[in-house]
Amino acid sequence: MTTAAPSLPQDEVELRRTRHLHPTQWRNPEPASRYHLVVIGAGPAGVAAARAAAAAGARVALLERAQIGGTSLNTGCVPSKALIRTARLCADLRDAARYGARVSDETAPPDFGRAMERMRRIRARLADDDSARRLVASGIDLFFGEARFAGTDCLRVDGTMLHFAKALIATGARPNIPAIPGLVETGYLTHENIFDLTTLPPRMLVIGGGPLGCEMAQAFCRLGAKVTLVQDRPLFLPREERDAAQLLSDALARDGIAIRLNNRITAVRGQGETRFVEMVSDNYHSTVEVDAILTGIGHVANVDGLDLERAEVECNRASGVRVDDFLRTSNPRIYAAGDVCMEHKYAHAAAAAARLAVSNALFRGSERLSRLVIPWCTFTDPEIAHVGLYVREANRRGIPVKTYTVPMHEIDRAVIDSEREGFAKIHVQDHTDRILGATVVARNAGDMINGLTLAMESGLGLRRLERVIHAYPTQAEVIRAATDAYRASRLTERVRARLTRWLDKT
Amino acid sequence: MSEKYSATPASAAAGRPSLDALDDESLLDRLQRAACDYFTQAGNPHNGLMADTSREGSPSSIAVTGFALSCYPVAVERGWMSRAEALQRSLAALRFFRASEQSDRPDATGYKGFYYHFLDMHTGGRTWTCELSMIDTAMLIAGMLTAREYFDTDAAAERDVRELADEIYLRVDWHWAQDGKSTIRQGWKPECGFLHYGWDGYNEAIVLYALAAGSPAHAITDECYRAWTLTYQWENLYGHDFLYAGPLFVHHYSHAWIDFRGIRDRFMHEKRCDYFENSRRAALVQREYARRNPNGFAGYGESCWGLSACDGPSVGRLDASGEPHRLFGYSARGVPYGPDDGTVSAPAVLASLPFEPQLALQGLRHMLAQYPEMLSGDRLAASFNPSLADSHGRPWVSDGHYGLDQGIVAMMIENHRSGLPWRLMRRNPWLVRGLRRAGFRGGWLENVAPETSR
Numbered sequence: 001m002t003t004a005a006p007s008l009p010q011d012e013v014e015l016r017r018t019r020h021l022h023p024t025q026w027r028n029p030e031p032a033s034r035y036h037l038v039v040i041g042a043g044p045a046g047v048a049a050a051r052a053a054a055a056a057g058a059r060v061a062l063l064e065r066a067q068i069g070g071t072s073l074n075t076g077c078v079p080s081k082a083l084i085r086t087a088r089l090c091a092d093l094r095d096a097a098r099y100g101a102r103v104s105d106e107t108a109p110p111d112f113g114r115a116m117e118r119m120r121r122i123r124a125r126l127a128d129d130d131s132a133r134r135l136v137a138s139g140i141d142l143f144f145g146e147a148r149f150a151g152t153d154c155l156r157v158d159g160t161m162l163h164f165a166k167a168l169i170a171t172g173a174r175p176n177i178p179a180i181p182g183l184v185e186t187g188y189l190t191h192e193n194i195f196d197l198t199t200l201p202p203r204m205l206v207i208g209g210g211p212l213g214c215e216m217a218q219a220f221c222r223l224g225a226k227v228t229l230v231q232d233r234p235l236f237l238p239r240e241e242r243d244a245a246q247l248l249s250d251a252l253a254r255d256g257i258a259i260r261l262n263n264r265i266t267a268v269r270g271q272g273e274t275r276f277v278e279m280v281s282d283n284y285h286s287t288v289e290v291d292a293i294l295t296g297i298g299h300v301a302n303v304d305g306l307d308l309e310r311a312e313v314e315c316n317r318a319s320g321v322r323v324d325d326f327l328r329t330s331n332p333r334i335y336a337a338g339d340v341c342m343e344h345k346y347a348h349a350a351a352a353a354a355r356l357a358v359s360n361a362l363f364r365g366s367e368r369l370s371r372l373v374i375p376w377c378t379f380t381d382p383e384i385a386h387v388g389l390y391v392r393e394a395n396r397r398g399i400p401v402k403t404y405t406v407p408m409h410e411i412d413r414a415v416i417d418s419e420r421e422g423f424a425k426i427h428v429q430d431h432t433d434r435i436l437g438a439t440v441v442a443r444n445a446g447d448m449i450n451g452l453t454l455a456m457e458s459g460l461g462l463r464r465l466e467r468v469i470h471a472y473p474t475q476a477e478v479i480r481a482a483t484d485a486y487r488a489s490r491l492t493e494r495v496r497a498r499l500t501r502w503l504d505k506t
Numbered sequence: 507m508s509e510k511y512s513a514t515p516a517s518a519a520a521g522r523p524s525l526d527a528l529d530d531e532s533l534l535d536r537l538q539r540a541a542c543d544y545f546t547q548a549g550n551p552h553n554g555l556m557a558d559t560s561r562e563g564s565p566s567s568i569a570v571t572g573f574a575l576s577c578y579p580v581a582v583e584r585g586w587m588s589r590a591e592a593l594q595r596s597l598a599a600l601r602f603f604r605a606s607e608q609s610d611r612p613d614a615t616g617y618k619g620f621y622y623h624f625l626d627m628h629t630g631g632r633t634w635t636c637e638l639s640m641i642d643t644a645m646l647i648a649g650m651l652t653a654r655e656y657f658d659t660d661a662a663a664e665r666d667v668r669e670l671a672d673e674i675y676l677r678v679d680w681h682w683a684q685d686g687k688s689t690i691r692q693g694w695k696p697e698c699g700f701l702h703y704g705w706d707g708y709n710e711a712i713v714l715y716a717l718a719a720g721s722p723a724h725a726i727t728d729e730c731y732r733a734w735t736l737t738y739q740w741e742n743l744y745g746h747d748f749l750y751a752g753p754l755f756v757h758h759y760s761h762a763w764i765d766f767r768g769i770r771d772r773f774m775h776e777k778r779c780d781y782f783e784n785s786r787r788a789a790l791v792q793r794e795y796a797r798r799n800p801n802g803f804a805g806y807g808e809s810c811w812g813l814s815a816c817d818g819p820s821v822g823r824l825d826a827s828g829e830p831h832r833l834f835g836y837s838a839r840g841v842p843y844g845p846d847d848g849t850v851s852a853p854a855v856l857a858s859l860p861f862e863p864q865l866a867l868q869g870l871r872h873m874l875a876q877y878p879e880m881l882s883g884d885r886l887a888a889s890f891n892p893s894l895a896d897s898h899g900r901p902w903v904s905d906g907h908y909g910l911d912q913g914i915v916a917m918m919i920e921n922h923r924s925g926l927p928w929r930l931m932r933r934n935p936w937l938v939r940g941l942r943r944a945g946f947r948g949g950w951l952e953n954v955a956p957e958t959s960r
């Protein structure tokens with residue numbers, strides 16, 4: 001065992017967060033004889049479900065064993081994006097001269113301690129929104145403690161039995177630790193404790209090139225660490241399309257990250273404070289020396305200790321709680337939403353699914369998860385955002401696809417900002433204007449994907465989208481450029497000839 | 507053994523008219539001859555193996571050897587080589603591969619009928635610890651099959667060519683190369699088994715899939731080709747609809763052997779296009795990219811384009827604005843996402859000749875006039891980079907010559923001039939069978955006997 005796990009400073013900021021998210025003197029309420037809905041887990045899914053049910057007048061209990069806000073607020077979206085903001089600024093400062101701006105000392109390293117402090121302050125500030133007090137004020141019975149099913153219609157929390165008409169499992173997921181010999185012995189970081197760091201590890205190795213691995217590798221590199229990013233596949237973000245993954249790989253390399261694609265880690269050894277990570281690519285063996293390892297490839301559903309068998313809820317280790325398209329588990333009283341059961345693990349997806357589950361559970365709705373149009377974004381620089389189908393999915397389903405591609409270098413604002421890297425690809429059903437999906441790679445792709453999501457959700461095709469006027473100059477004009485391309489390609493020779501004839505007459 | 511296989515071109519014959527004074531036909535003739543000559547200079551006559559590049563100590567590349575085999579018939583027809591010499595050279599290669607070691611030993615020449623990407627020029631064994639390469643094997647085999655079709659007389663030696671080519675083709679275990687998956691793997695090493703490089707999307711592999719589907723002995727599964735085409739993306743870029751692939755060479759390599767005019771698979775049928783037309787559009791997209799020149803590189807324009815897999819500068823220099831210029835060395839440059847460091851490939855432009863004769867020639871003439879340094883002894887360098895000019899304004903130019911460039915240039919000029927390589931391969935029964943199994947229909951495919959076999 002090498003270094004001890006990082007420990008979070010117990011300052012005023014952290015006390016404030018605890019006060020909001022898990023007050024130390026908390027006393028669970030007297031339970032109602034039977035709840036319309038019991039929600040297990042107070043992450044984005046659980047909170048959204050409890051609020052929706054309470055707003056509709058249902059008697060609802062919300063159970064949380066740790067902190068309200070779940071992964072998203074405490075160890076996920078919020079802290080990571082706060083750090084990424086600082087990291088992006090560091091990269092901009094490094095680029096300052098190119099823009100004719102000047103920084104007094106370009107070589108001064110970022111102040112990691114301050115960056116983490118800022119992140120903690122922001123996290124505590126956002127904790128206020130979903131604080132215990134506010135949830136109770138909105139009519140929710142909030143229980144702290146470990147939940148455990150006692151039967152098909154009841155569960156126990158902190159020694160108290162709760163009976164329910166319906167229940168929602170929203171217990172999220174935790175990082176999966178790869179079975180690498182020596183990893184456990186030498187110690188590693190996951191998203192659960194990396195945000196507790198107060199000093200920057202000088203050399204860091206990130207295992208796994210999915211969204212979290214790429215985001216954190218780039219952030220820590222920009223904050224001054226020497227980062228190696230190891231991925232056992234040929235490209236990062238295997239789910240995204242090849243061009244997006246390739247552009248990201250180029251961007252990460254440009255930042256100075258040592259990229260190890262197609263590398264499998266075989267062992268980790270510790271010696272003093274140093275860790276030696278051994279890997280193999282085809283038949284080339286190599287060893288990288290680092291001070292810290294960040295891991296957590298993939299997720300495992302948080303179901304241990306829930307006694308799901310007693311509730312007759314089926315579950316499997318790889319994909320979590322088994323649900324149908326209505327988010328109902330094998331027990332018709334019990335639903336699930338969020339990371340515990342969904343393939344796409346995002347806060348907004350968890351919340352949207354939870355609302356859908358509440359409507360199905362309490363109000364006999366028949367809404368389908370597959371009908372939701374859910375975008376997502378990897379917050380690297382450039383960002384990689386996607387909504388809807390990928391081309392390969394459409395191909396597999398036999399839907400003919402045509403993609404309108406606009407490189408960002410075609411967009412004035414991207415040129416003005418010197419942010420020419422990236423593209424928008426809008427996939428439409430061939431010979432129609434129906435949008436099937438889109439991928440945007442751009443510095444602020446996450447913001448840009450929302451317009452396309454809006455279009456898809458409201459059934460606007462490229463023809464209608466063409467009429468949307470975009471403010472000039474904005475990077476979102478890339479969408480207008482795609483509709484222009486659509487119009488140009490629709491204007492067949494025949495139509496053009498007819499237009500010319502008409503013009504000649506006037 | 508210390509024979510050197512150098513491919514330094516015979517110094518440009520003095521007194522010949524300069525290239526820009528020549529009409530198109532004579533210009534192409536000169537360039538094509540110099541390209542073909544690479545194969546008489548860079549080969550080992552004993553085993554028929556061809557050097558990957560003209561650089562000192564270069565190993566042999568099996569793909570370049572495949573190009574060599576395809577270019578001998580061209581050289582014969584053009585009167586640059588006797589039929590006897592071409593036969594001799596082709597037999598040397600075929601006999602070598604037929605007798606070479608096929609086993610899972612790390613220094614063998616091949617395994618399961620496939621061959622290692624790079625072989626020792628002398629011993630013919632695997633060099634470095636390179637991979638058993640499926641696509642490069644396909645190009646080698648395509649060369650052998652070209653020879654099989656060309657040497658069609660009853661002379662014993664010519665019959666030998668045909669028998670050897672068939673034997674070598676028939677023993678390739680294409681099905682094994684699927685490794686139980688839906689598509690063909692790209693490589694294999696005795697040290698670690700199949701390699702997993704992401705090989706999604708359209709690329710130069712149609713010739714591989716067609717040959718693999720045509721084998722009566724070890725064909726890929728029925729769904730294999732279709733599974734690969736499911737990774738295609740049909741895109742509208744710069745006003746052109748096309749089956750997208752970034753690097754220009756992707757739109758050429760399979761086309762060196764396969765006449766795609768008028769024949770269509772299911773994908774192209776749906777898109778009302780064909781692979782020939784698609785390569786034409788790819789050239790237009792490349793040219794449009796260079797015209798727009800998003801990164802502002804020197805020289806780029808309507809007559810200076812061609813981003814492809816090629817050599818490039820790797821040692822950093824500052825550009826005019828004092829910014830360090832990122833350089834990518836040998837890499838697969840592509841449009842529109844690069845990587846782009848200002849390096850373009852004239853051979854890639856010339857290889858677009860059959861698809862866009864006028865634009866390719868116009869581009870080539872312009873580049874030759876502006877950057878004569880990229881031509882030595884009538885042979886095109888792999889690439890040049892006008893953004894990295896020396897104090898005399900001369901561009902960076904890739905050292906020596908690459909066999910792949912010379913091969914594709916010689917073949918595509920011939921396909922443009924006479925269509926000889928296409929014509930030869932149109933009658934190859936294995937290719938015809940493979941194209942049909944892959945779902946190609948129409949055009950010349952309808953006019954060949956269903957299962958021509960000698």
Ligand SMILES: Cc1cc2nc3c(=O)[nH]c(=O)nc-3n(C[C@H](O)[C@H](O)[C@H](O)COP(=O)(O)OP(=O)(O)OC[C@H]3O[C@@H](n4cnc5c(N)ncnc54)[C@H](O)[C@@H]3O)c2cc1C
Pocket residue numbers: 040041042043044045046063064065066067068069070071072073075076077078080081145146147148170171172173191212302305306337338339340345346347348349350379
């Ligand atoms: C580093 C990182 C960055 C991320 N960035 C983004 C991003 O930018 N955008 C985005 O959309 N998503 C992001 N995510 C993913 C996002 O955080 C999750 O998808 C989201 O938190 C899932 O919400 P959830 O409610 O399903 O589960 P969680 O947020 O995990 O909440 C589950 C809750 O259930 C509680 N619980 C578990 N078991 C029990 C039990 N037996 N009894 C009582 N309570 C229990 C847990 O304590 C937890 O509070 C990120 C994740 C990480 C790790």
